[in-house]
Amino acid sequence: MIANPASVHQQLITRLETVTVLSDDDKVQLSSLPLHIRHVAQNHNIVRPGEKSVSCCLIISGLACRYKFANGGKRQILSLHLPGDFPDLQSLHLDVMDHGVQALSVCEVAYIPHKAVEALIEASASVGRALARHAAVDASIFREWITNMGRREAMARVGHLFCEMHTRMRALGLGDGSSFVLDMTQSELADAAGLSVVHINRTLQQLRALRLIASKGSVHTILDAPGLERVSDFDAGYLHLRASYEPDSSRDGTSLRRTDAR
Amino acid sequence: MIANPASVHQQLITRLETVTVLSDDDKVQLSSLPLHIRHVAQNHNIVRPGEKSVSCCLIISGLACRYKFANGGKRQILSLHLPGDFPDLQSLHLDVMDHGVQALSVCEVAYIPHKAVEALIEASASVGRALARHAAVDASIFREWITNMGRREAMARVGHLFCEMHTRMRALGLGDGSSFVLDMTQSELADAAGLSVVHINRTLQQLRALRLIASKGSVHTILDAPGLERVSDFDAGYLHLRASYEPDSSRDGTSLRRTDAR
DNA sequence: CGTGTTATTGACCAACATCAAACTTAGTGG
DNA sequence: CCACTAAGTTTGATGTTGGTCAATAACACG
Numbered sequence: 227m228i229a230n231p232a233s234v235h236q237q238l239i240t241r242l243e244t245v246t247v248l249s250d251d252d253k254v255q256l257s258s259l260p261l262h263i264r265h266v267a268q269n270h271n272i273v274r275p276g277e278k279s280v281s282c283c284l285i286i287s288g289l290a291c292r293y294k295f296a297n298g299g300k301r302q303i304l305s306l307h308l309p310g311d312f313p314d315l316q317s318l319h320l321d322v323m324d325h326g327v328q329a330l331s332v333c334e335v336a337y338i339p340h341k342a343v344e345a346l347i348e349a350s351a352s353v354g355r356a357l358a359r360h361a362a363v364d365a366s367i368f369r370e371w372i373t374n375m376g377r378r379e380a381m382a383r384v385g386h387l388f389c390e391m392h393t394r395m396r397a398l399g400l401g402d403g404s405s406f407v408l409d410m411t412q413s414e415l416a417d418a419a420g421l422s423v424v425h426i427n428r429t430l431q432q433l434r435a436l437r438l439i440a441s442k443g444s445v446h447t448i449l450d451a452p453g454l455e456r457v458s459d460f461d462a463g464y465l466h467l468r469a470s471y472e473p474d475s476s477r478d479g480t481s482l483r484r485t486d487a488r
Numbered sequence: 489m490i491a492n493p494a495s496v497h498q499q500l501i502t503r504l505e506t507v508t509v510l511s512d513d514d515k516v517q518l519s520s521l522p523l524h525i526r527h528v529a530q531n532h533n534i535v536r537p538g539e540k541s542v543s544c545c546l547i548i549s550g551l552a553c554r555y556k557f558a559n560g561g562k563r564q565i566l567s568l569h570l571p572g573d574f575p576d577l578q579s580l581h582l583d584v585m586d587h588g589v590q591a592l593s594v595c596e597v598a599y600i601p602h603k604a605v606e607a608l609i610e611a612s613a614s615v616g617r618a619l620a621r622h623a624a625v626d627a628s629i630f631r632e633w634i635t636n637m638g639r640r641e642a643m644a645r646v647g648h649l650f651c652e653m654h655t656r657m658r659a660l661g662l663g664d665g666s667s668f669v670l671d672m673t674q675s676e677l678a679d680a681a682g683l684s685v686v687h688i689n690r691t692l693q694q695l696r697a698l699r700l701i702a703s704k705g706s707v708h709t710i711l712d713a714p715g716l717e718r719v720s721d722f723d724a725g726y727l728h729l730r731a732s733y734e735p736d737s738s739r740d741g742t743s744l745r746r747t748d749a750r
Numbered sequence: 751c752g753t754g755t756t757a758t759t760g761a762c763c764a765a766c767a768t769c770a771a772a773c774t775t776a777g778t779g780g
Numbered sequence: 781c782c783a784c785t786a787a788g789t790t791t792g793a794t795g796t797t798g799g800t801c802a803a804t805a806a807c808a809c810g
Contacts, residue, residue, distance in 0.1 A: 292631070294631065294632075294635045296635050296636075296638075296639035296640055296721055297639060297640060297644070297721050300639040301639075302634060302635040302638045302639045304631045304634050304635070316624040316627055316628065318620070318624075319617070319620045319621040319623075319624040320621070320624050320625070320628065320728050321728070322725070322728075324628050324631065324632075324725055324726040324728070325631055348613075351610075355581070358580070358581045358620070359581040359582070361581075361623065361624075361627070362578040362580075362581040362582050362623075363582070364627065365578055365623070365626065365627045365630060366578065366582065366586050368627060368630035368631060368634060369554070369556065369566045369586065369587055369630060370556075370586075371634050372564060372566050372630060372633050372634055372637060373556045373558050373564040373566070374558075375634060375637035375638045375682065376558075376564045376637045376681075376682025377558035377559060377562040377563075377564045377682060378558055378559060382559070419638075420637065420638025420639060459558055459559050463584070463586055464586040466582050466583070466584075466586070
C-alpha cells in the first residue's frame, strides 16, 4: 500500500466533499497542495509532543491516536484517527503541541505545510468551512469522551468506544457491515478508556459473554448493535454525520434545579 | 452589574487583543457587532442541548458551564467558562447543539447572530484567527480534562480543576493573588470532576488538611501553589497562554514501545 | 524451537460509590 | 427578629468497581 500524491489529493477532496460543496476551482487548488508523504512505523510518533509544528498531518492509511502522559507516565489516549482525519489541525493556531500523535498501526501520513493550508483557506471559503467543521467535530468527540470517562462504567465505556469507531468507519466506507478492524492491543484500549489492562480484558470478556461483540485478533464484530448501543449509552448525534438528530426540548426555559445534578 | 453594549464591545476587543493584533478598522467593525444582551438566572440554560443555534453566546459576567447527560441522567460538566469566553463557538459549524450551556452563577450573556460573526470573520483575518485560536485552546482544555478524568485520582483531579481555574482567572485579571471565586456547589464540582458529591466533599477535606487550599464559601485560596500543582500534576502549558513551554524531545524518533504504555 | 509481546487468570486491596442521616447555612414570611 | 424551609455540606457505614501484583497461557515471528 503505497500512496501516490494524486490519489491522496483525491482522497482529501472526497473527504471534504462529505461536508461541503467544492467548486472546480477549489478542487484544482486542492490538487496542487504540496504534500510530504511518509510511512510511519507502528508505535512511532507522527507528531512529537512539545513540537512547534510547521505542517499539519493528514492520515492516509492506518490507525493513529493522540496521547498525553499524566502523573508518573500513565498514558491517556485522547482520540483515535482514521484515514482522512487531520489529527493536529489545531497546530495551525497553537504554537506548541500540547500532546503527541502516534501511529497505532503502520500509517501513511501526508504532511502539509501550514503556509499551504493557510493559503488554501484564504483562497477558498468552502475549504475553510470544511476544515473548521472538521475541527468542530473533533472537539465534539472530545466532549463525548469526557462524558465517557467521567460518567460511564467500564462496560459502557469500552462498548461506547467500539460503537464510535464502528460508526465512524462505516461513514468512511471502511469495515464490512458489522465487522471492523481496530488494530489496538488491550493495553492501548486501556489507555483510551482510562482503565487498567487487566480490567479491559475482563470487560471485553463480559461484552463477549453477553453476545454483544465477538473478536478474532483485531477484527471485531458487533453481534447485537442495538443491544451494544443500549448498554453503552451510545447516540451517534455527537459525531455530526449528515443524519437527523432529535432535539431534547424537555428542559426549555425551566430551571435546572441544583439537585437535578445529583 | 448591568452591562451596556459599548462596554461589552470593549471587553470583547480587549479579550481578542490578548491573542492577536487588531487594526483600527477591526475595532470599528467589532464595535458595531450586533449584540443581544440577556441576564440568565442561576442554573438556567444559556443554550439548550439539541438546539439549532443561530447565534453564538459570549459570557460577559458570571460563571457558565457546558454539560451533557449520560446514562440515567448522570450529568457531566464538560468545561467551565469565564467572562470573555465563547462557550458555543462551534455552533457556527455544527447544525445542532450536542450539549447544553448553563449558568452556574447569575450570568450576563451577549448573543451574537451567526451571520454577524461570519461577516466579521470574512472582513477581518485577525478576528478570524483570534476566534480560531479560541476554539483551539478550548479543544486543548478538553484534552486535558480527558486526561484528568482518565488518569488522575480524585485529589489530583480536583486540585487540577482548581489550578486551571485559578490560572485562567489570573490571566483575565480576575481573582486576587492566590484567592479566587468559584461559584460552584460541591454537587457541581462533582459533575465536573466525574466523582460523587460525597467523595468531592472528602477530597476537599484532604486538600484542606494538607494545607494546599482553604475555602470560605465559594472563595478559595491556594495556600501552597507549588505543592498543589505537584499533587495535581498541573502544567499550564495546555492553556496556551503567552508564556514559554518546554518541549519534551526525549522521545525523538525512538519507538514508543507498546509496553511503555503500561 | 526460542524469545518477546500480548492475553488471561487468580488473589487481594484501594478508591470511590451508595445510602441514610445529621448538621449547617441562607433565604423567606410572619 | 424568629421560626421555618430548602439547599447544601458533612459524617458514618457498607458495598462495588476497578487497580495492582504476579504468574501462566497463547501467539507471532525470526
